[in-house]
Amino acid sequence: MKKYFIPTILLLILTSCSIKPQPIDYGSDACYYCSMTIVDRQHAAQIVTEKGKAFKFDATECMMNHLNDINSNEIALFLVNDYSNPGVLINATKAFYLISEGIPSPMGEYLTAFGAKEGVEEAMLIHEGDQLNWEQLKLRFEY
């Protein structure tokens, strides 16, 4: 028991403050903004503060709404799920966004993020919709 003590402490010290995304435990973690359990691997999102604290969201729209409520200068990372690769978190500021009635998202905004331009264009062929980039998305959510 004793021999694990120091490594554990070291591990805690070293891991507690690094700025990196936390894995989302789907089916158990709750959305910080709306309290709903996160289950959708294609629409979840996350922000990580300068201090390394991660906030998880069940949908991109919840992240955007939350950003309205806080000082976003303290945020180091903005992350969203890539619709084409379920469960993979990508840089939200570089992602391609689609608002389309054809793809419902968890909180009713029909908002989906894609990592690659091909992904969003493919989805556009199947469903009608509006394409946005991060800046346009911020305007839409008035953040």
Place this chain on the structure above:
Amino acid sequence: MERKHVVLYVILLLLGTKMWASTITVCKTCPIKTIKEGIARAADFDTILIKKGTYHEFNIRITKPLTLIGEDYPIIDGQEQGEIIQIAANNVTIEGVFIKNVGTSYTSDYAAIRVIRSEDFLIQNVKLEKLFFGIYLEKSKNGKVLNNKIVGDAKDEYNSGNGIQLWHSQNIIVANNSVQRVRDGIYLEFSDDILIENNYSANNLRYGLHFMFSNDDIYKGNTFENNGAGVAVMFSKRIKMLGNTFRKNWGTASFGMLLKEINDAEIYGNTFEENTVGISIEGSNRIDYKNNDFIRNGWAIKVRGACYANTITNNNFLYNSFDLAYNSNLNDNIFEGNYWSSYTGYDLNRDGIGDVPFRPVKLFSYIVNRTPETIILLRSLFMDIIDFSEKVSPVFTPDNLVDAKPLMKKNK
């Protein structure tokens, strides 16, 4: 005269034969071997009797009033090809069939049975397995969904749909169903005047029951067990929640019931037992909590945001780690006549009401709300001491948050 009677009689007889619906039998050795063919040949209001056997069919569309009855649970196997039965007509009944292997897809929500813009439907005694969505009602009215058994395999399959889903539907009865291992057991979106009664919803990935933007619904006598979380009621008005049981919703983000932006609800006679949080409340006003039992929960009631004009009366709070926690102002909420197992006052005048008021918010719960990590100090001597000192002279906990009439005996 005589002749007129005979003519009339014959006409009536002819009319009468049109009124009797005929029955079409479908089986492997019958002239009609598929359900689709049976439906194609049927006239309005006919009955299709499906004999025991396995039918590999999908996209079965019903566009006229029909009754489909299975004998000894015939199996309709969709072979993962997509939607299995679609009802797009009034007065359709589906009964006693076993449906399995609905196709899953990332882009469309396939259902085992989908009802589209129809009225007066009845879906009963149906068994569903290997599904994506189970029974999906869209823009439909005046129907019944009774005694169905839905078992998904959502435990390891995150891309899974809901068991019974109502979207833009009104005046529907969902009763005596059992829904297990899907995403949300029963899900209502924009659906009003729905009665959800005596269902068993368990082992689901997210919620046993989930309301979004739905008003004037009643759910009573249901049991929600071992779901990701019990019931979530969001952005809805005038929901009645009566006599339900919420058990064993344990987990970091788990709760028996979540209320978010709910107004004018009635919560009577429910049991919240062994949940991490019995009820989690946010932005909910004018809610009446009466005769509920909160037994052995981590938090019986956790208030997370502005809540106005709620009344909490005649409930039993038994052996919860925290009876009440809040992180903002509790505004004009009334606590009265509850029984609190942690109440230690006396009743010297023997009127059944404790002589000193009870303060349900402990100092420790206030600290835990500020700094969640301090939960590790639960049941430590130091915490007991500060709780005791706070009880003697309240400094941090709100002065007006008291039950002035704590009962000495449990509410029956």
